[in-house]
Amino acid sequence: MQKVLLTLGVMFIAATGFAQNKNAKATIEVDGVCGMCKERIEKASIQAKGVKMATWDVATHQLSLIYNEKKTDLTTIQQSIADSGHDTQDITATDEAYEGLMGCCKYRDPKVVDDHK
8 A cells, every 4th residue: 555655656756847837927018109019019029939918018118028948938939029120128129120110110219109108
């Protein structure tokens, strides 16, 4: 009986060890000013392989993510966003990518930012 319980205990510990959660949650800051920016930022995030959920808040500039750590990392996700023209907390979009944004989305222009308040 003790051997059976011991065997079951070892099997339980082994099974829970392999059932680790591979999904990570993160929040990063991303610059933008409007609903069109929101769509672009979320789409660029989801295009990074392994991102399961991306929600950007226009007012706080916070992007909430759920992603598979085995398939991607925050640097890869931020690079995808920067490639779409938006600065993140760690990666700045190239001038070429930024200039590709529509006029109302030019978050580096103080006048545009004021117009969205």
